[in-house]
Amino acid sequence: MSGRWLTRIAAALLFISLAASTLPRLIAIVTNARTLQPLTYEARRERQMGPWYASIEKLRAELPKKEPVALIAPPRDLDAAVFANYYLYPIHTRLFAGRNAYRNAAPDPTRPKVIVAVNALHAERTEYDILRDRDLRAGRRVVTVPQLSGPIPAFILPIAASVDGPSPDTFLIEATLANPNAAPAEVRVTFWPKGVVRTIAIPAHSTAGYYDFVYQLFGIMSSGWIDVESSQPLRGAFYFVNRGRGDATLLPNASPATAIEPGALYRDTKLFIINPKGTRATAILNGESIPLDPHAFISRPIESLPAVGGDVYAFVSTRELNGRTNFLWPQ
Amino acid sequence: MIGLIVTLVLFPLAGLAFGRRSIGEAFLLGAGITGTVLFVAGVVHVPLVIAMVVLGAWTVGRGAWVLKKGFPLTTPHSALPTILMCIPLLALAFGAAIMPLNDFDGRAFWALKAKGIAHERSIDGPFFHGGTHDPRNQYPVLIPLDGAVILSLAHSLDDRNLRWLYLGILAALALLVRERIGRLVSPAAGAWCAALLVWIPQFAVEPEGGALSAYNDIAIAAFAAGAFFDLLDADARKSEIRFGLWLAFLVLTKSEGLPLALVFLAIGAFVFRKRILAPSIIAFIATLSLIVWRLRIPAGDEEDVFRLLPTLPEKLHRLGIAIAAFPRHMLLMPRWGVLWIAVIIAGIIAARLDRRAWLAIAMIASILALYAAVYVTTAWVPSELIAVTADRLLMHVIAPSLFLLAVAGRANRTSAAKPS
Numbered sequence: 195m196s197g198r199w200l201t202r203i204a205a206a207l208l209f210i211s212l213a214a215s216t217l218p219r220l221i222a223i224v225t226n227a228r229t230l231q232p233l234t235y236e237a238r239r240e241r242q243m244g245p246w247y248a249s250i251e252k253l254r255a256e257l258p259k260k261e262p263v264a265l266i267a268p269p270r271d272l273d274a275a276v277f278a279n280y281y282l283y284p285i286h287t288r289l290f291a292g293r294n295a296y297r298n299a300a301p302d303p304t305r306p307k308v309i310v311a312v313n314a315l316h317a318e319r320t321e322y323d324i325l326r327d328r329d330l331r332a333g334r335r336v337v338t339v340p341q342l343s344g345p346i347p348a349f350i351l352p353i354a355a356s357v358d359g360p361s362p363d364t365f366l367i368e369a370t371l372a373n374p375n376a377a378p379a380e381v382r383v384t385f386w387p388k389g390v391v392r393t394i395a396i397p398a399h400s401t402a403g404y405y406d407f408v409y410q411l412f413g414i415m416s417s418g419w420i421d422v423e424s425s426q427p428l429r430g431a432f433y434f435v436n437r438g439r440g441d442a443t444l445l446p447n448a449s450p451a452t453a454i455e456p457g458a459l460y461r462d463t464k465l466f467i468i469n470p471k472g473t474r475a476t477a478i479l480n481g482e483s484i485p486l487d488p489h490a491f492i493s494r495p496i497e498s499l500p501a502v503g504g505d506v507y508a509f510v511s512t513r514e515l516n517g518r519t520n521f522l523w524p525q
Numbered sequence: 526m527i528g529l530i531v532t533l534v535l536f537p538l539a540g541l542a543f544g545r546r547s548i549g550e551a552f553l554l555g556a557g558i559t560g561t562v563l564f565v566a567g568v569v570h571v572p573l574v575i576a577m578v579v580l581g582a583w584t585v586g587r588g589a590w591v592l593k594k595g596f597p598l599t600t601p602h603s604a605l606p607t608i609l610m611c612i613p614l615l616a617l618a619f620g621a622a623i624m625p626l627n628d629f630d631g632r633a634f635w636a637l638k639a640k641g642i643a644h645e646r647s648i649d650g651p652f653f654h655g656g657t658h659d660p661r662n663q664y665p666v667l668i669p670l671d672g673a674v675i676l677s678l679a680h681s682l683d684d685r686n687l688r689w690l691y692l693g694i695l696a697a698l699a700l701l702v703r704e705r706i707g708r709l710v711s712p713a714a715g716a717w718c719a720a721l722l723v724w725i726p727q728f729a730v731e732p733e734g735g736a737l738s739a740y741n742d743i744a745i746a747a748f749a750a751g752a753f754f755d756l757l758d759a760d761a762r763k764s765e766i767r768f769g770l771w772l773a774f775l776v777l778t779k780s781e782g783l784p785l786a787l788v789f790l791a792i793g794a795f796v797f798r799k800r801i802l803a804p805s806i807i808a809f810i811a812t813l814s815l816i817v818w819r820l821r822i823p824a825g826d827e828e829d830v831f832r833l834l835p836t837l838p839e840k841l842h843r844l845g846i847a848i849a850a851f852p853r854h855m856l857l858m859p860r861w862g863v864l865w866i867a868v869i870i871a872g873i874i875a876a877r878l879d880r881r882a883w884l885a886i887a888m889i890a891s892i893l894a895l896y897a898a899v900y901v902t903t904a905w906v907p908s909e910l911i912a913v914t915a916d917r918l919l920m921h922v923i924a925p926s927l928f929l930l931a932v933a934g935r936a937n938r939t940s941a942a943k944p945s
Contacts, residue, residue: 201934204867204934205717205934207863208721208863208864208867208930209609209721210862211858211862211863212721212725212726212861212862212864214862215726215730215859215860216613216726216729216730219726219730220612220616220729221616223616223619223624223730223737224616226624227619227620227623230624231623235625235685238623238624239625242624242625265658276633276660277632279637279657279658280636283640283641283682284657284682286657287657287658288655288657289658
């Protein structure tokens with residue numbers, strides 16, 4: 195066989211080896227293109243990328259054009275956020291790998307206020323507290339077996355919160371209310387000092403559980419104290435929980451008291467004073483008079499245990515080095 | 526449609542403005558010159574719009590004047606390889622016209638940069654200062670600048686306008702290969718090499734790095750091809766200037782372009798001898814511009830190859846995996862067929878018959894050795910980096926590889942023609 199034929203055969207084999215892989219894929223490209231041809235360009239993108247792209251199109255229409263946007267994506271879905279960034283441009287975006295990255299950027303004044311939650315399936319404009327609630331709902335409560343009180347018609351929770359610190363600190367109230375009676379209970383819950391009220395009904399012989407009592411009832415992320423009044427005596431358990439660290443403290447049913455039990459103080463120590471009454475009150479703090487509005491809730495940082503007096507409820511919170519929150523309640 | 530017209534008219538005209546070249550070479554030179562001029566203008570704070578207008582006016586005026594003499598089109602030597610070359614290009618053109626961009630890097634980095642530059646008319650505006658999420662902030666922006674020109678002229682940030690640029694670069698590379706190998710070896714060899722090139726799956730149909738993606742590896746392969754052919758054609762008039770331009774384009778197209786340009790300069794010094802000064806100066810200006818620009822903008826999460834290279838001795842345990850990377854990927858049939866097996870055989874044959882083959886072999890070996898060194902020193906997990914980049918890096922040495930095939934093919938035919 196001549197060299198010329200050898201060259202031709204070798205070239206043909208080489209070409210066939212390339213075409214064997216390329217030709218079917220070229221045919222697939224042409225077939226796909228023919229299928230997409232009747233559609234508009236945006237519809238073609240939707241066909242390629244599915245409902246995810248449709249949600250991006252919707253966002254493009256509804257987002258403010260000149261305001262930066264925070265793209266919050268679960269770490270496993272960062273690619274989706276990268277592409278959302280691409281399709282939303284020229285809207286400026288900043289990517290946050292998970293909600294914690296966003297909350298940790300709280301001290302940054304340039305952190306975007308407009309939030310878009312993105313995952314591999316869709317993207318939507320949302321609010322931080324909605325994302326937080328979604329995460330909390332999907333997680334597990336810290337207290338699985340709550341220690342219920344005896345049946346009583348009213349509770350005063352000296353502290354009630356639904357707030358975040360830097361990751362992982364997530365403070366909330368886990369609540370359980372059991373109605374042991376044969377009649378349904380109508381429960382009036384008031385969040386002070388805002389004074390917002392919600393009424394819940396607990397059927398007879400039923401139990402209501404809350405993973406984030408303040409947010410679930412009032413739809414706000416805030417701190418204060420809570421007054422619970424029920425038409426029937428209820429058994430209740432309210433825990434101040436740091437969900438991120440998995441620690442929980444059973445809250446006492448507060449009535450005016452100021453003699454705070456001595457205990458070790460660590461970091462971020464704060465004195466809290468509440469006025470549970472509907473009239474003005476005066477707290478005496480190390481001899482200094484502090485006037486309090488009805489239902490007031492005040493806190494101030496302290497370094498040593500103060501002497502508190504007055505017709506108020508006072509307690510101290512302090513954080514151990516491991517991040518656990520300890521409370522010193524009045525005797 | 527505007528994207529298509531701009532791509533087909535503007536870049537070839539810009540290339541022709543620098544002299545009468547074949548259409549493929551004119552397109553690549555035009556794309557390179559447009560991006561480079563706008564980049565250097567941006568670095569010295571000439572407003573991009575003014576730079577675009579001046580470049581456009583000069584391109585149209587000078588290019589049209591050169592065009593009056595016509596493109597030096599190569600005669601279609603053989604209908605079969607020409608038809609074979611056209612088939613995938615037509616199919617890909619149909620796909621590019623209809624199918625939206627769908628790759629990763631193209632959308633995550635390259636086309637996004639084109640949008641950013643087109644929107645802000647700047648290469649160091651808010652986009653490059655954290656205004657939007659751009660994880661590879663310091664990637665060179667030659668091709669995004671070309672894209673920005675297209676988007677600006679189209680008055681749209683829609684990436685459908687960019688689809689033709691990337692396909693155009695593949696077509697131009699094929700035409701460059703056809704013309705240059707046709708001239709350096711034989712017209713038939715050129716035609717067949719061009720046909721083979723557009724049938725290589727990694728170039729034609731691979732979603733990550735192929736002609737329907739917005740990756741820049743075909744552009745690097747094309748600019749490296751230009752430099753390689755001018756190295757072989759060193760005696761031609763102004764070849765050292767063109768060689769320098771190709772190196773500047775490499776530097777400004779991708780991060781690996783700079784070490785690639787250094788390899789070319791090192792080998793080019795033996796070929797051009799004293800004339801290496803001109804390309805060195807051109808490449809130096811491009812490098813300096815890149816460095817100045819990078820100093821002005823914050824870094825992303827991209828790797829700095831030059832900072833990592835000194836860590837080579839302490840990472841030598843990775844040498845095995847790095848050396849094995851390319852042979853393993855060369856044997857991936859769905860991406861390369863038996864191309865690399867053929868290239869190795871061709872290299873052995875060609876080295877015995879043609880001194881120029883040694884240049885091609887030296888080029889391939891040096892570039893792959895350099896990339897292997899990067900794999901050894903990388904801060905990424907080497908196996909993961911290799912998995913996503915090795916095939917695209919192999920694309921960069923396609924021109925010398927096709928040249929070896931052409932030389933070996935001609936050698937066989939010549940030996941067959943000799944009387945026994």
